[in-house]
Amino acid sequence: MTSSTPLLAIRDLSVAFRSGKQDVTVVKNVSMEIMPGQTVAVVGESGSGKSTTAAAVNRLLPDNGRITGGQVLFDGRDLTEAGEREMVAIRGAVIGLVPQDPMSNLNPLMRIGDQIAEALEVHGLAVGRAARARVVELLDMVGIPDPAQRINQYPHEFSGGMRQRALIAMGLACRPKLLIADEPTSALDVTVQRRILDQLAELTADMGTAVFLITHDLALAAERADVVAVMYQGELVEVGPAAEILADPAHEYTRRLLRAVPSLSSVRLAEPPREAPDLVQIEDLRKVFPIRGSAAEFTAVDTVTFSIPRGQTVSIVGESGSGKSTTANLLLGLDDATSGRIRFDGTDLTSLGRRELFAFRRRVQPVFQNPYASLDPRYTVEKSISEPLRVHRVGTTADRKQTVADLLDQVALPASLAQRLPHELSGGQRQRVAIARALALSPDLVVLDEAVSALDVLVQAQILELLAELQRELKLSYLFISHDLAVVRMISHTVHVMQRGRIVESGTADQIFEHPTSDYTRELLAAIPSPAGAD
Structure with missing residues (x-):
């Protein structure tokens, strides 16, 4: 029998981040509901407030973030008033989480199997051999090949997609009532994505597990969600049944998103x-x-x-x-x-000596998936882009400064960003900086x-x-x-x-x-x- 009471009810939620001496509101009076067994997808561009909304639900905002208004009602309990000890008991056990970035959310010094088993042991669900058997089952469920062997490997021995699947296994380990999935399949190929999302759908059907899906992928939202909520600049601009919103969007921003898919x-x-x-x-x-x-x-x-x-x-x-x-x-x-x-x-790379290999790397440059990880958080944009020039001793300080300005213009970024740090940029801006850095040596x-x-x-x-x-x-x-x-x-x-x-x-x-x-x-x-x- 379907319940008429929401499992999660967000009422007029507002969240602010402290920036210098000011509070900057990044989520503004957001209200939405998730029923038991329902999948609700929140879509929007980088910086729209969708991940911050999800982080507010299980009280995992960054240190400079705080809820400034509204309620987060889970099973009728307002989590904005819950103490930290109560939240620790809730996280993982009844509210599962699949975070976006596997490298910063997996302990590089612990085996994958031990990290998943820890979630089972903390909540008293399994220990020892029983925990290990459940971990193998979970890794197999999310598509990790040879799970009994892989259980002993470390995160760096997994591909990016396999690390993401390990996080999904951790999020599902305790069979939670609500799973917050923040871009859970952005690193996965379409076949594994389908397998993972099929598994989430089975959980929804079998256990009444609700899924709070954060995604920038409208195609995925359309195919997998019962309800789609569209966020723009911290506000909820459109919400309704997925088929209706995506077939006949009312808001211009939603129409722009659909045109860009x-x-x-x-x-x-x-x-x-x-x-x-x-x-x-x-x-x-x-x-x-x-x-x-x-x-x-x-x-x-x-x-x-x-x-x-x-x-x-x-x-x-x-x-x-x-x-x-x-x-x-x-x-x-x-x-x-x-x-x-x-x-x-024409040159065999295996024949290159140290000096020749250094010269080769000037001509071949990478741009990686994660601009959060590929940019040094301590370096300004200017320092990040000019670093390859310094390493290869190209130009004077003044020359390098001009090159950075030219590169920023080339990747359509304003010169005013040159002195900013990575955390002050959006994801798209960071990736443009990564591309500018890759182009610095004219590869x-x-x-x-x-x-x-x-x-x-x-x-x-x-x-x-x-x-x-x-x-x-x-x-x-x-x-x-x-x-x-x-x-x-x-x-x-x-x-x-x-x-x-x-x-x-x-x-x-x-x-x-x-x-x-x-x-x-x-x-x-x-x-x-x-x-x-x-x-």
Whole structure:
């Protein structure tokens, strides 16, 4: 029988952050309800207040944040009045949490299995062998291969997507009444995303678990939520049944979000390719890792061969753990290949000495997925962008200052941001800074590893257009690593599909997306969520 009483009722919630001597209100009089077993998705761009609203529910605001008004009623209890001891008992046991950034939310010194088991033990649900058995079950449930072996590994031995799945396992460990999922699948490929969200749907049906889903992915919200709430500049501007809001949005901001959602029918940004010599040639590349606590080995990259022509975008797609990021790291020289060959501009990278490798790294620059982690929190924007110039001893101090100003203009950021620190920027601004830093040394190749996957659709569209424009102007080559097939189609000239360390299909973007030949590629395409009314 469906309850008519909300499990969670947020009433006129306001939240402020202390900035200097002033309080800045970031959530303004927000009201919404979540019924038992219901999934409510809160969507909006970076800085809209959606994650802050979720953090206020389980009282995990940053030190400079505080609730300035309203109520958070959970099972009828106002959590804004609850003491910290009561909140500790509530968190995990009845309100589960899947946070966004796995690297800052997993202890790098603890095995994955021990971290999940700790959640079970703290709430008295299982200890010892029973806890270990439940952890293996949870890791299997969220799609971690060989969970009985992986349980003994550390976070750095997991791919980004696997770390995110471990966090999801932790959030579900105690079978909570409410699961707050803050961008829970932004790092996951579409097939694993579907598996995770199917599991959340099963929990909702079987146990009455409600899901408070924070996402910038409107397609995901449309497909998975019962109710969609749209936030803009700290306010709730539209709320209602998912199908109605996404098919016929009333607010202009919602319409803008829908127009920006990438789909397989989106306008192509990559210009038609021209004949060009290869900048990079990769032949029979292999990378084998030992598995901790076992005599077995894991082949992350298995006899991979492809090339990157000058001035073109070559993309690698595949599920988490398919080997795409490992391939990027081998090309960047961040890891050594077990066997095979990488030639850059005709030179075998394995033959490079220390000085030659230093010069190579000037010509190849990375942009990583997480701009929160890739920028030094102590460095101003100017210092972050100019750091590669200082390291490579390029120009005088005045020259470098001018270069930073030029780069900020190139990535459409105002010069006034130069003296700001990363925490004073939005996610989209941070990623633009990361791109500016990558361009500082005028590289030939930029390796973009999930560089837009954590961005809301409006900012993502701006970054993709920026990348295409920079490629045209500067004749850049890109290796674009992504699990988002709609984005890949927009920006790519050539696409390689990876599965379990091997390339299973290659072709032009049109060939791959219009006439896929492998079952795996067809499975990836079939798993892409599509919002109603966003064609």
